[in-house]
Every structure is written in structure tokens, then in C-alpha cells.
Amino acid sequence: MERLSRLSTSRLIAVAVLVLVIPWGCSGKQEGPTRYGLNGKVTYDGVPVLSGMLTLAPDSRAGNAGPGTMIPIGDGEYEVSSDRGFVGGPHIVQFSIYRVGEVTDENVDDDDDDDETFLMTVEADLPKEGGTYDFELKSGS
Numbered sequence: 701m702e703r704l705s706r707l708s709t710s711r712l713i714a715v716a717v718l719v720l721v722i723p724w725g726c727s728g729k730q731e732g733p734t735r736y737g738l739n740g741k742v743t744y745d746g747v748p749v750l751s752g753m754l755t756l757a758p759d760s761r762a763g764n765a766g767p768g769t770m771i772p773i774g775d776g777e778y779e780v781s782s783d784r785g786f787v788g789g790p791h792i793v794q795f796s797i798y799r800v801g802e803v804t805d806e807n808v809d810d811d812d813d814d815d816e817t818f819l820m821t822v823e824a825d826l827p828k829e830g831g832t833y834d835f836e837l838k839s840g841s
């Protein structure tokens with residue numbers, strides 16, 4: 701009987717530890733700096749970037765630090781939620797541009813492989829609380 705009581709007590713303690721530790725470890729709270737959501741338009745010489753990717757990296761030369769993020773560009777727009785977002789402030793932004801043009805019914809799903817991918821890097825001071833930021837890229841910049 702005493703052995704059964706010790707086993708029951710051990711199990712009760714183990715269950716209590718699990719009930720307390722699992723929610724604490726799985727709280728979903730993100731470690732590190734606060735991230736913010738961001739959205740906006742991306743144009744190249746005034747024309748929407750139909751397909752591409754932008755990479756946000758905090759500019760350490762300007763005293764900014766934190767995680768970077770990659771965001772797809774589609775139909776001239778991008779959007780990232782706060783769970784994958786950015787830290788705000790000065791950033792180095794690299795664009796991988798796959799297609800540029802006006803959005804039409806004919807090209808919205810066009811996977812034309814003839815388009816040439818090109819890279820472009822700019823510096824941007826992004827909002828510190830998230831929100832909207834449009835990138836107006838220019839050739840020769």
C-alpha cells in the first residue's frame with residue numbers, strides 16, 4: 701500500500717510539472733526583438749514588379765540589429781505579418797526581380813521564362829511600428 705501511495709504521489713508530481721511547464725514552453729511568445737507587419741507596393745521605373753522577392757536585413761552600420769526576413773512580391777505588392785515581420789529602422793533591402801509590367805488578365809498567371817531576373821539593393825529607413833512602405837525603384841540607381 702505504501703508503494704502504491706509513493707507511485708501515485710510521483711505521478712501526481714509529474715503531471716503537475718507537465719501542466720506547468722508545457723504551456724510555458726509553448727506559449728508562442730517570440731524571443732528577441734519585437735517584429736512588425738509591413739505591406740506596400742513595389743514598382744520599377746513606375747511599373748509594378750509582377751513577381752519577385754525582397755529581403756529585409758537590419759543595417760548594422762546604422763546601429764540596427766535583429767532578424768531579417770524574406771517576402772514574396774506579387775502583382776506589384778508585398779505583405780508580411782508580424783510573426784515573420786521586421787524590426788523597423790534602417791535596413792538594407794535586396795530585391796530579386798523576376799518580372800515587371802502592368803497587371804492584366806493575360807499576364808496575371810503567365811509564367812514566361814524569358815524574363816531575366818535581376819538584383820537591386822537599396823537602403824531604407826522603415827517605420828518603427830510597422831505599417832505601409834512603398835518601394836519605388838529606379839533603373840540606374
